[in-house]
Amino acid sequence: MTVPPSLRPRRLQAFSFCRRLHTDSVFRSGAGISNPAEYCKDFVRKHDHEGYLTSQLYPKKFQGGYFALRAFYIELATVREAVSQTTLGQARLMFWRDAIKDIYNDKPPRHPIALAIHEATRHSHLPLYHFNRIIEAREQELHNQTHLTLDSMTSHAESTSSTFLYLLLAMLNLPSSTLAHAASHLGVAQSLTTLLRALPFHASKGVMVIPAEITAKHGVNQQEIFSKGKLSHGLEDAVFELATTANDHLLTARDMFKESGGMVPPEAMPVFSAAIPVVSILRTLEAINFNAFDPSLQIRDWRLPWQVWRSYYKRTF
Numbered sequence: 001m002t003v004p005p006s007l008r009p010r011r012l013q014a015f016s017f018c019r020r021l022h023t024d025s026v027f028r029s030g031a032g033i034s035n036p037a038e039y040c041k042d043f044v045r046k047h048d049h050e051g052y053l054t055s056q057l058y059p060k061k062f063q064g065g066y067f068a069l070r071a072f073y074i075e076l077a078t079v080r081e082a083v084s085q086t087t088l089g090q091a092r093l094m095f096w097r098d099a100i101k102d103i104y105n106d107k108p109p110r111h112p113i114a115l116a117i118h119e120a121t122r123h124s125h126l127p128l129y130h131f132n133r134i135i136e137a138r139e140q141e142l143h144n145q146t147h148l149t150l151d152s153m154t155s156h157a158e159s160t161s162s163t164f165l166y167l168l169l170a171m172l173n174l175p176s177s178t179l180a181h182a183a184s185h186l187g188v189a190q191s192l193t194t195l196l197r198a199l200p201f202h203a204s205k206g207v208m209v210i211p212a213e214i215t216a217k218h219g220v221n222q223q224e225i226f227s228k229g230k231l232s233h234g235l236e237d238a239v240f241e242l243a244t245t246a247n248d249h250l251l252t253a254r255d256m257f258k259e260s261g262g263m264v265p266p267e268a269m270p271v272f273s274a275a276i277p278v279v280s281i282l283r284t285l286e287a288i289n290f291n292a293f294d295p296s297l298q299i300r301d302w303r304l305p306w307q308v309w310r311s312y313y314k315r316t317f
Contacts, residue, residue, distance in 0.1 A: 032112030068116035162187025275317035
């Protein structure tokens with residue numbers, strides 16, 4: 001909708017005010033300013049069990065950078081659910097757009113995650129483009145919560161999950177095109193399975209995470225799902241199709257290591273250990289006949305820590 005010229009200054013003032021509120025609240029809290037690395041580590045531990053689990057595989061000198069990048073990723077991924085209005089979400093993302101710019105000018109804002117990222121950039125070459133690509137994708141997400149096509153969803157996954165993996169490869173100084181190609185497919189698989197596991201949560205908010213072209217193909221009644229909060233006709237088939245797509249991307253990522261007998265270079269294995277939770281989710285979905293509303297999908301797999309370590313030492317996923 002076009003905003004009349006007479007209202008534009010007022011709208012810009014409101015936007016600036018919202019952004020300032022977010023920035024000021026961060027600064028006033030002072031949380032983590034004295035120890036940004038510890039703040040990020042605790043932030044990941046609280047909000048991303050699987051991400052925290054795989055963090056232990058990174059060499060000690062890179063763990064601070066990993067937690068900084070993961071905390072940044074989580075912070076942006078949760079913006080949409082954390083705000084009540086799009087304007088507030090835009091303000092938070094504008095803060096991060098400016099923060100990343102300032103980080104690369106050696107003037108990081110007094111925000112623990114920003115300070116931790118700045119420290120990481122001093123030890124690794126982290127392309128600015130990757131940060132901006134993630135921010136831009138999350139901004140688009142504020143305006144379009146659903147995807148009409150699988151291609152649209154895949155593109156968004158590449159701009160978020162895959163791009164985050166590119167940052168991790170850059171942090172470890174692994175510029176291989178083979179690794180980047182594998183990471184691209186792994187990121188898509190990771191994004192799709194995460195959305196499938198979160199389907200009940202999003203459905204409770206009136207949002208369907210499966211692309212419209214898939215739900216339409218299988219005759220899914222979205223309003224029935226939103227109102228009843230449970231499985232409906234065709235949804236299992238739609239979940240199966242999206243899970244199959246995720247698995248195909250996982251298989252493609254594995255194929256990139258065929259020449260080495262399926263083994264990932266040891267220095268890259270911490271990054272590709274992110275595939276193990278993906279495998280776990282897909283196996284659970286298969287075991288429950290792709291009923292995304294089955295409570296077992298939300299239960300932590302007690303075998304996951306062992307599976308992660310076994311995968312790491314075998315250098316496969």
